[in-house]
Amino acid sequence: MSDSAAGVLLGLACGDALGRPVEFQQTTSIQRRHGCVTEMLANGTHGQPAGTITDDTEMALCVARSLVGSGHFDPVDVADRFVEWYQSDPFDIGLLTSTVLRRLRDGDAWDEAGIDEWKHLPEGSNAGNGSVMRCAPYGIAFAGESDVLVTASRVSSAITHADPRCQWGCVILNATLAGLLGGKEQPLASALELAVNAPAELRSACEAVQAIVEGSESAADLELANSGYVVTTLQAGLYHGLTAESAEDAIVDAVMLGGDTDTIAAVAGAVAGARFGASGLPDRWFRAIDETAELTKLGQQLDTMDLSLPESVAENLSSSQFDLQA
Template sequence: MDDSAVGVLLGLACGDALGRPVEFQQSASIQQRHGPVMDMLANGTHGQPAGTITDDTEMALCVARSLADSGHFDPVDVADRFVEWYRSDPFDIGLLTSTVLRRLRDGDPWDEAGIDEWKHLPEGSNAGNGSVMRCAPYGIAFAGESDALVTASRASSVITHADPRCQWGCVILNGTLAGLLTGTDQPLASALDLAENGPAELQSACEAVQAIVEGSESPADLELANSGYVVTTLQAGLYHGLTAESAEGAIVDAVMLGGDTDTIAAVAGAVAGARFGASELPDRWLQAIDETAEIRELGQQLDTMEISLPESVVEKLSSGQFDLQA
């Protein structure tokens, strides 16, 4: 499983870095200016060097480092690492993430700040993809442990993105990754079983992808969106990650969808990395990303470590504290 586990994190980083320079551009504009984006580009959106990762990978690294350093899921430590990263003045950070991390920096508890912000947000700005983009380390750490995977995925999402679509979106992505890593015949179907209590809109979007994977529906029937909404991001990322013929193809096609390119491609890359393994990711991409060596080491650690889940986190989830209504 080692190559596939490492592939999850490196695939995420490759998708993030490949999509970063064309983020917010539409598909036709990207095609006209660059053709298929096959190589890491410099400048572009955010004006960074080729191979630069964004908040997607940086926050996933916060999660992975916390798991690897502590040997268990510690939401307080994860939140602290997010705040430390926030203090570094990142060039790319979502509005909700920034607002919540500011509150955490000022002393609000990890399990209250995100929920409180969510309660005051209008529909349309309350269910972004800012937690699903970073959650993949849990899919490695808790592969084969479905209850722990669900708990960690939901609790970690709540730190900044408490909306149930975000919580259960993380469960579906991590369940799919875990299924791929453990050789489950239908990893997305198994993940949907884990999220059977999740929002109907999220279930429907992912079931549409599953129907294509099974061959019962045609890809032409699926209209993919490229927004930062967690439901459409997850649908597009899963589709490209699960149906492409190569890891490179999955990531390139996700970038060419346009819109929120770095996050859609990061999700697709994590899934494709689990399917095909790190060895199938282009060397030219990996060489362009400064963090490749650390990401590889973290993937190996999470694959081999016994990661535990504190009873206090299980109790918070069991109490219904995170059972919000979209």
């Protein structure tokens, strides 16, 4: 399974880096300037060299490094690594993530700042894709432990993105990845069974993808959006990741959707990487990404380590403070 586990992180990074130069552009604009984006491009949005990853992969690296370094899910350590990354002055960071991490840097508690910010945000600004983009390492680490996967996915999301749609979006993505890694025939269906308490809008969006995957509905009936809303990002990422005929097609098609290209393609890439493995991703993309070796090693380590959730941590995380209502 190590090829598929590495594929999750590498696919995420490939989608992130391929989408970065055309982020915020619409499909027609991308086509006019670049045709179909199949190669790593330099410059563009954020003005970075070809193959440069963004906050999607950088924060996923924080999560993966924490899991490997701690040997279990430690939200304090994850939050500390997020803050350390924030202090490196990243060129790409979401507004809510930046706001919460600034509060953590200034001494607020990891399990309070994100929830407090969420409570004061208006609808439309409170459920972005800033946690679902980074959560994939948990899908590898806890592929065989569904209860821990749910807890880690929700709590890690709530560090910055406490909205229930964000928390359960991470659960659905990670459970889908775990199902793929475990060889389940219908991994998204299994994920939805695990996420029975997810908000209705989120479940409906994912159920629409599952209907296409199982053949009961036509893809022509699905209208994908390309915004930074967690529900539409997850829907588009799952659709491309689960239905494409190759990992490259999944990522390219996600980028060509336009809009929040790096994150939608990162989600699609993680799913496609789990489906097709690292060996199914293009070598030419790997050569452009400086972090390829570390991502490969971390994916393999997460796959083989006996990670756990210490009882003391589990007790602290059982609090209903994370059971928020959208």
